[in-house]
Amino acid sequence: MTHTAKPTVLVTAPFDADTAESLRDEFDVVLAEPARHGESLAAAGLDAQLATATAIVAELDLVDRATLDKAPALRFVVSCRAVPVNVDLAACAARGIRVATTPGRNAEVTADLTFALILSTVRHVGRSERWLRAGNWRPDAVFEPYEQFRGAGLGGRTLGILGGGAVGSRVLRRARGFGMTVKVYDPFLPAGHFGDDASVVSLDEVMSTSDVVTVHVPLMPQTRGLVGARELALMRPDAFLVNAGRAAVVDEDALMTVLREHRIGGAGLDVHHQEPLPADSELLTFDHVTLTPHIAGASDDVVVEHSRIAADALRAWAHGAPRRGPVLNQSGEMSRP
Known part of the structure; x- marks a missing residue:
C-alpha cells in the first residue's frame, strides 16, 4: 500500500494484547468487545468504527452485505477460523475485498x-x-x-x-x-x-x-x-x-x-x-x-495463535507481499498468492 495514513483495523475477535500492540506501528488498531454470538457486525453498534475501517479481524461476527454497506473503505478481512463461514465471500469478491483465514490456529x-x-x-x-x-x-x-x-x-x-x-x-x-x-x-x-x-x-x-x-x-x-x-x-x-x-x-x-x-x-x-x-x-x-461439548479449541492458546496468524496476514496485505498459507481470492476459492 502507498497510503501515508495508517490503515485502520477493526478487531472484533478475541485478540492477544501483545500482538495488538505490535501492530500499532503500522496500523491504527481498534479493539472492540469480542462478540459472543454469530450476528451481523452491522448490528453491533460499531457504525463509526466500520465507516473508517480498511481491515476487519472477526471470529463470530458475520461480515455480511449489511456490514460491507457500512464499511466503504474496507479492503481486507481476516476470519479467525479455518474456513471463513462468517464471511460473505461473494459480496467481498464483488467489492474487491480480499479475505484471509487463520488455518491451524487450534x-x-x-x-x-x-x-x-x-x-x-x-x-x-x-x-x-x-x-x-x-x-x-x-x-x-x-x-x-x-x-x-x-x-x-x-x-x-x-x-x-x-x-x-x-x-x-x-x-x-x-x-x-x-x-x-x-x-x-x-x-x-x-x-x-x-x-x-x-x-x-x-x-x-x-x-x-x-x-x-x-x-x-x-x-x-x-x-x-x-x-x-x-x-x-x-x-x-x-x-x-x-x-x-x-x-x-x-x-x-x-x-x-x-x-x-x-x-x-x-x-x-x-x-x-x-x-x-x-x-x-x-x-x-x-x-x-x-x-465433551465441542471444546477442542477452547483454549487461550488458540487466541494467541490466531492473533499471530492474523497479524502476519495484515502485514503481508499492507505491504503487498505474499503470505504463507491460504488466502481466499476474489472468486472465493483458496489460492496461494
Missing part, C-alpha cells in the same frame, strides 16, 4: 483433546469417575473397579488417522510418543510422506486394522459421510472411534447402530450432529462413549 490444542478422548475412552476414565462419584466404591469391594474398568494400554497398538493435515500430523506425533504404530488415510499425501513415523494407506486399511481411529479430515462434499456403515463394519469389535473434527464426516445413523449393538469398543466424541446435544440424546445413555 491444531495443537485439538490434538491434545483428541488424545484426552482416546485415553478417557480406552481407559474408561469418564465412566469410572461417574461410578466413583455415585458412591459405588465400597470397602467390601475395594478391588471392583480394578476388574470393572480394565482398559488397554496404547503402546504397541495401532492408531488410524483420517486426514494428515495440521491436526492429524500433530496427533501422529503424540501417538509416536505413546509408542503406537500409526496409519494415515489422506488421498492428497504420497505414501512416504511421514517417513518412518507413519504409513499412508487406504481408508479400508485404516478402518480394518486400527485399534483406534480418529477423524481429522476437513468437511467438504467428498468427506461428508466418509465414515459410513460400510467403513464402520470394517472396524474390529474392540476398536474405538474418536471424533474431535467434524461430526458430519461420520454418518450419524450408522454410528448409532454400531454403538447400540456394541459392534465397536466405544467412541469419544467432541462434535455432534446437533449442538447443543439434546437432553434426550441416546448417546447420553451409552457407557462406552465419552462425550
